[in-house]
Amino acid sequence: MRFARHARWRFFVFNMYMRRQARSTAHFCVSRMSNIKDLTRDELAEALTTDAALLPQIVRRGAHLPGTRPYWRNRGGSLQAHARFLSPSSAPVFVTFSCADMQWHDLQRHLPRFNDYLTGE
16 A cells, blocks of 8 residues: 555546546547548548548547536536526526624524613623
8 A cells, every 4th residue: 555655646546537537538520521521430440541641630529528628618618608698587696595694683683682782782
């Protein structure tokens, strides 16, 4: 267990976790204008071995991987879209059910020694 007490061990494990999660959640995207969008897997493998210019047309997208810039950009965009399409009748309202206990006399008058509080004794 000596390795578990090492200062960088948690970063090593976190890196392994993030890499595994990236492998499972990231997707490969191809532009619609690309001529390789309709190829089968075998045809794509053969095309990539013969033409090196095809590789930049394929992009790995990890917008669902928490903590990455694309993830936060995606979350920010969905929040902005949600806020943009709220109707004026359902405008965002912040409601709190906490009371300003030092200014609420209707509540304070039920507490003991309320009259002493009013006179400042």
